[in-house]
Amino acid sequence: MAITNAIRYKGFFLDCEPAKMGNACFVAQAIITREYGLALHEYAFHDLWVACAAADAVSFAKAWGREWIDDQLQQADASVRLSVHSV
Numbered sequence: 001m002a003i004t005n006a007i008r009y010k011g012f013f014l015d016c017e018p019a020k021m022g023n024a025c026f027v028a029q030a031i032i033t034r035e036y037g038l039a040l041h042e043y044a045f046h047d048l049w050v051a052c053a054a055a056d057a058v059s060f061a062k063a064w065g066r067e068w069i070d071d072q073l074q075q076a077d078a079s080v081r082l083s084v085h086s087v
Contacts, residue, residue, distance in 0.1 A: 016061035
């Protein structure tokens with residue numbers, strides 16, 4: 001079974017390429033990208049977790065990345081609500 005390292009999630013592009021360590025383990029890492037008009041915002045997260053299998057590292061990074069994206073969207077929603085004033 002092939003491992004799909006990159007996915008789209010809620011308007012973000014999430015790339016979860018595992019890095020091989022010298023001891024035959026893999027480090028979960030994620031790069032999260034989003035376009036805002038013409039600007040491109042990229043966030044890199046290395047050394048998230050160490051796994052014995054590449055598939056486990058990718059799975060962890062995807063789950064972690066989805067949580068990070070959900071948190072960012074939730075913070076953005078809260079910010080918008082705070083900036084709206086009642087008259």
